[in-house]
Amino acid sequence: MKIDELITKYRTCKEDSGSTQVQVILLTREINNLVKHLKTHKKDEDSKMGLLKMVSKRRKYLNYLQKKDKETYKKLIIDLGLRK
Numbered sequence: 683m684k685i686d687e688l689i690t691k692y693r694t695c696k697e698d699s700g701s702t703q704v705q706v707i708l709l710t711r712e713i714n715n716l717v718k719h720l721k722t723h724k725k726d727e728d729s730k731m732g733l734l735k736m737v738s739k740r741r742k743y744l745n746y747l748q749k750k751d752k753e754t755y756k757k758l759i760i761d762l763g764l765r766k
Contacts, residue, residue, distance in 0.1 A: 685711045688761055692754075702747050703758055709740040710762050 685707060692703035699708075716733045720726060744764075748755045 691761075692758065702743050702750075703754060706740055706743045706747070706758060707762065709736055709743070710764070712736055713740065 688707050689704055692701070692707065693699075694701050698704055713733065713736050716729055716736070720729055720733065723729070744755065744759075747758070
């Protein structure tokens with residue numbers, strides 16, 4: 683699934699950009715873009731640091747979602763293709 687399709691699937695209202703599910707999806711898109719960038723620019727230390735911060739933030743959102751709504755967490759993990 684594309685990121686835009688996932689956002690429309692998981693958002694709570696038409697203009698939702700702040701729910702936990704949507705934040706995880708947006709962070710995943712940014713992480714994927716940074717990974718592509720770092721494959722060509724291996725010595726870009728600032729981007730590596732930003733990537734680690736984003737991964738950490740996404741992990742915190744996923745931990746929160748796992749505590750609050752296990753079903754949505756499981757579906758989101760499968761749709762995004764994340765390990766856990």
